[in-house]
Amino acid sequence: MQRTLSLEQSPPLGAVLRFFLATPLFALLAAALLLWQGAPALASRWSPATLALTHLLTLGTLGMTMAGALIQILPVVAGVALPRARILAPGVHALLAGGTAALCCAFLFTQPWLFGLALVLLLPGFAWLIGALTVALWQMPPPGAIPMTATVRLALGSLIVTVTLGALMAWAFAWPARAAPLPLMLVTDLHALWGVFGWGGLLLAGVSFQVVPMFQVTPLYDKPLPQVLGVAIFLLLVLWSVSATALRARLPWIDTLASALVLGAYGIFALATLRLLARRKRAQADAMTLFWRLAMASMLACAALWALPAGVAGDGRSLAMGVLMLVGFLYSTINGMLYKIVPFLVWRELQERAAEGQRAPAIKTLIRDEVAQRQFCLHAAALALLLAACWWPVLLARPAAVAMGLSAGWLLVNLSMALRRGYSAMVTSVSRTALGGNSVVR
Template identity: 30%
Template sequence: MFNQGLSLDQAPPISVPFRFFLSAPIFGVLISLIFLFSPFSQTSNQFHYVSIGIVHLFTLGILSMIIFGAMQQMMPVLAGAVIKKSKLFANIVHSSLVLGTLGLSFSFIFELKWLLHIGVLFLAIAFFTFFIVSIKLLFNVKYLTSTVKAMRLFALAGLITFILGLFLATSHITSNLNEKYLVFVNTHILFGLLGFAFLLIMGVSFQVIPMFYVALDFPKFIQHKLPIILFITLFISFFFFYFEINFLFLKLIFVVMILSFAYFALKSLNNRKRPVFDVTLWYWKFSLICLIISMIIWMFDIFESNYILAIIFAFGFLYSLLQGMVYKIIPFLSWFHLNSKGYFKIPTIREFIEEKYIKVHFFLHFFSILFFLISYYENKFVYIAGILFLFSNILFLINAIVAIKKYTNISKTDPMDFSSFK
């Protein structure tokens, strides 16, 4: 399953990914507060500055935060690409990402252009540091699995996404929104969601689903051909936007590729070799169902507004799946690091976070999405959605802290002290 055996020499200190995972739900709390204290006409309008701010709180503060944290763990373990001075690297990327996300997002929400300067500066530090190092390491990997290949494409797509975003931010700073501005906006969105986010999720799924759930492997074509075809199609899309060519055919290609992945992912999860109950499967399956629904909505332009599509794709697909992954990664890393240090009496992976609280979180998350969707028709329900989303993120944070606290308490004891686990 892994290129090399798991070892603490390869894996970064456990504090490296954990700081990113703990930060994500805090940005979720901020998003919920903006939904609660801003008019629905602003939060649901994709062109309004408040909506743009929310989008970037999610894509930078939640999506990028979890991905950056997970990648610093997965690159050494899944690809054998070890980050030197991993603590320094994490400190630079994490602090810059937090400050940059707050600066850029609040510059739109409160319409303060000076914050945009600060946001762009820190995001440039975070993204260039992360992607330059990642690209260098990943393209030096000798043993290429389907996951490593997808990681390479993810890193390139992420860098392109940021460069496009940097161009757009500079356009706002200089108030120079030329006639091709929307071309770069659409390309930025497409590379961000289908390149940066989806490519990595797809690539990691090739190893994570069979490993964590003892499930079927994906077909070889899906593993080795689909990511590169998707990446090439993303490049072609820019020319469709630039020369104003009808996008319908290209959209169909995207939808077919994404639905193919969703189908085989669900097939793998539904045909596990050891069908033991695992609450994180709820997150994965719900996420993939939301992905399918969002692709149907996108393909046929079912709704005049993109609000419903955004909620289902961002909160339903992306955030659900990322939460499910974090609920697997934190307990696994806690167990792995303690086991590697010689502790004998430690919780099992499933004992670091009580399943009943993960279930409660799932239902809070599910119903928050449901009420966000209902609010499209009855705007007042956005307040129920906002409150549910608030409590969902608070519980997500608490669950993560509980697991990390268990790890911390045990790691402070003598490995041979059998009273360390109570």
């Protein structure tokens, strides 16, 4: 694995920080929506409130960080330049944020014109992002040189499938008279499949091949896993899609087999990651370690819940699996990574701006780990309440919303404090340097 980073290619701090700060903001919006709607938001995956809540989490909370992480990581890891990088980040951020808000309002209020507005904003935003990332990936060395490369390419392909299916449904809702008839339930299932297990899951796996050994000081992933996992999952998603569309009536067992193999592949990844985290060189677990352990445990719990008989799992199984994948697996990972990425980016920005005689504050002082670990405890409690609310929504939906909102708010405060502490330390350093210089002159 390549560990050398091309830090000189890193985009400006403001370019990517807007994406990372949007993550807890959208999580706060999701919590507010759940608090407002209560049990109806968890009653069925097809209810307007549930669809709005899901897209606040996927497009807002998860999508913003994933877009920002790629804009940040690809130039640094691969040493390539993104086209028109100075306007790429603010432009994509504005389009995706506005489109996400419009889409969620469209689901809540069932207004066709809002679906049209969401389509007008999201399609150009994703096209711009995908185009820029494709150009960057085209410049990369062969996939074998950087284990994450091939998997990120497949994740980007999955994003194209996800956006295409979502655009077809948004068009059907916005202009039903002009849209071709669509099997909406089937298209919705495939849209969720490629979005969660393709775009989100593959990107997480690809990035982890680089960041887990680097940030957690662990051994490298065993070579076969980075080389095989992404391709295997992508092909299994193709098989799952084909079985759902063409073979379900004739060979219903293929659908079950494909889903079992996809969950099994992610289970192998989760076990391999947990094994590396157990072998980390630092004895004491930090906040990122705890978040990643929770994420991998959530993935394994999702697979176990799928394997339970329907009579045992109950009516809340489908929603609970969604909670485990979105909040447990993907959001937990992102939350943990933000505690490493944001302080590092702030520290590096301050290092570049420091004048002679100035020193940027240590990375560990920007966000104290004990504070991050307390937010982890609240996040874990929110996840547990959300899971229980899938079976008892009337009793637990609003307590889960409160816990989720508090956790997201705490994350936002911690990230904001990293900026404040960094710049306050630099101002203090400038003042001391100026005073010292005056005393020498006198």
